[in-house]
Amino acid sequence: MAADKADIGNEDKLDVLKSTQTIIKTALDKLGYPEEVFELLKEPLRMMTVRIPVRMDNGTVKIFTGYRAQHNDAVGPTKGGVRFHPNVTEREVKALSIWMSLKCGIVDLPYGGGKGGIVCDPRTMSFRELENLSRGYVRAISQIVGPTKDIPAPDVFTNSQIMAWMMDEYSRIDEFNNPGFITGKPLVLGGSHGRESATAKGVTICIHEALKKKGIDIKGAKVVVQGFGNAGSYLAKFMHDAGACVIGISDAYGALYDPNGLDIDYLLDRRDSFGTVTKLFKNTITNKELLELECDILVPAAIENQITEENAHNIKAKIVVEAANGPTTLEATKILTERGILLVPDVLASAGGVTVSYFEWVQNNQGYYWSEEEVEEKLQKVMVKAFNNVYETAQKRKVDMRLAAYMVGVRKMAEAARFRGWV
Numbered sequence: 001m002a003a004d005k006a007d008i009g010n011e012d013k014l015d016v017l018k019s020t021q022t023i024i025k026t027a028l029d030k031l032g033y034p035e036e037v038f039e040l041l042k043e044p045l046r047m048m049t050v051r052i053p054v055r056m057d058n059g060t061v062k063i064f065t066g067y068r069a070q071h072n073d074a075v076g077p078t079k080g081g082v083r084f085h086p087n088v089t090e091r092e093v094k095a096l097s098i099w100m101s102l103k104c105g106i107v108d109l110p111y112g113g114g115k116g117g118i119v120c121d122p123r124t125m126s127f128r129e130l131e132n133l134s135r136g137y138v139r140a141i142s143q144i145v146g147p148t149k150d151i152p153a154p155d156v157f158t159n160s161q162i163m164a165w166m167m168d169e170y171s172r173i174d175e176f177n178n179p180g181f182i183t184g185k186p187l188v189l190g191g192s193h194g195r196e197s198a199t200a201k202g203v204t205i206c207i208h209e210a211l212k213k214k215g216i217d218i219k220g221a222k223v224v225v226q227g228f229g230n231a232g233s234y235l236a237k238f239m240h241d242a243g244a245c246v247i248g249i250s251d252a253y254g255a256l257y258d259p260n261g262l263d264i265d266y267l268l269d270r271r272d273s274f275g276t277v278t279k280l281f282k283n284t285i286t287n288k289e290l291l292e293l294e295c296d297i298l299v300p301a302a303i304e305n306q307i308t309e310e311n312a313h314n315i316k317a318k319i320v321v322e323a324a325n326g327p328t329t330l331e332a333t334k335i336l337t338e339r340g341i342l343l344v345p346d347v348l349a350s351a352g353g354v355t356v357s358y359f360e361w362v363q364n365n366q367g368y369y370w371s372e373e374e375v376e377e378k379l380q381k382v383m384v385k386a387f388n389n390v391y392e393t394a395q396k397r398k399v400d401m402r403l404a405a406y407m408v409g410v411r412k413m414a415e416a417a418r419f420r421g422w423v
């Protein structure tokens, strides 16, 4: 059934798949595409559910559930990260794969969107258990992934070590070294310079562009970042280095606030590999309080559904830039936009990660590697162009930035599907 705004009841407002479908429908309608294009794009073309047995350190066997969603491969192979988190659901992974298609469209990569997830809590697992889980996942999905089919990457609670295990397992199955199977690898295994910080770099570039539009100077601008993992911690560092004052950061356990600015280098030094740092401090505030702090720039860089109609009226930032996927609900987007807050949506702001993943894949395919400066220069060009394309679409079509981003992002895959004769 086609989703439209009337379908969204109270209980559905936090359903990320449903809200994504709603915006895609609106974007396609505005662009004049027929209903069948929405029917094609509202769900992934392929969704694989796997059960992965892992021998735990205490001798028992635990069965984990994993997913891989491939949203649409009209443009090219599908691409997107793998999340290890206790709250992973099938609907969430589907939505995340659709967002990947949109991101790839916005930054104009030759990919469709994919995404994976395993229901687990890696914070409670040993290194050996995590390795076995990562390898088991690759064995389970090996038939549908590969460098020309679907290319995984890191996401929440996964990192370059996990990518290395996955790459090694795939190479064993494929019987030759295959670095282009996955991105976000360690440099010595064919990773790219700049991939680890790429998501935050892309967000930083969007912040600079958004500040220009709002006439705000980065020097002394007050910044709040929710999440201190890959995206959030690098972002806090880049903001600090640019002369901004990072007054708040958080992780899953709480938040830190100092109106005079936090010591970001110290926090980076003390955070663990899951982006946890607040446990070391006594005087913490809650994540809820953090989001409502007086600041210029708010960057949600953790999980979904953090800014909702409950707290959107209390957000005091002038600019909200979404490093996380899906941190703001549809209703909250409307409230923030009506309040004149410039919202740079996830599918644009967080596209730096997949952009440098694409660079990594290109380098793997050609067997020739670029310097950090080359990667940064290319990323800068891609992100500035994408930001201005979305911003101008929003102005021209008189729509909010999220809808504008969807309109830009959906067009390429709709056109590709049409040329292929699918719709």
Ligand SMILES: NC(=O)C1=CN([C@@H]2O[C@H](COP(=O)(O)OP(=O)(O)OC[C@H]3O[C@@H](n4cnc5c(N)ncnc54)[C@H](O)[C@@H]3O)[C@@H](O)[C@H]2O)C=CC1
Pocket (backbone or CB within 6 Å): 154, 155, 156, 157, 158, 199, 226, 227, 228, 229, 230, 231, 232, 250, 251, 252, 253, 274, 275, 276, 287, 301, 302, 303, 304, 323, 324, 325, 326, 350, 351, 353, 354
């Ligand atoms: N790593 C990447 O390349 C990309 C990540 N993203 C998105 O950025 C967001 C963060 O991802 P990463 O930094 O990679 O993950 P990460 O695993 O490195 O860090 C996650 C951070 O979020 C915090 N967190 C988890 N649950 C939380 C909660 N309930 N409340 C507050 N904080 C919580 C964790 O404590 C940690 O600090 C996710 O939405 C992810 O999908 C988007 C594009 C690319």
Ligand SMILES: O=C(O)CCC(=O)C(=O)O
Pocket (backbone or CB within 6 Å): 079, 080, 081, 082, 103, 151, 152, 153, 154, 155, 183, 184, 325, 350, 351, 353, 354, 355, 357, 358
């Ligand atoms: O680097 C990639 O391929 C995907 C990153 C990702 O999962 C995301 O942008 O949400």
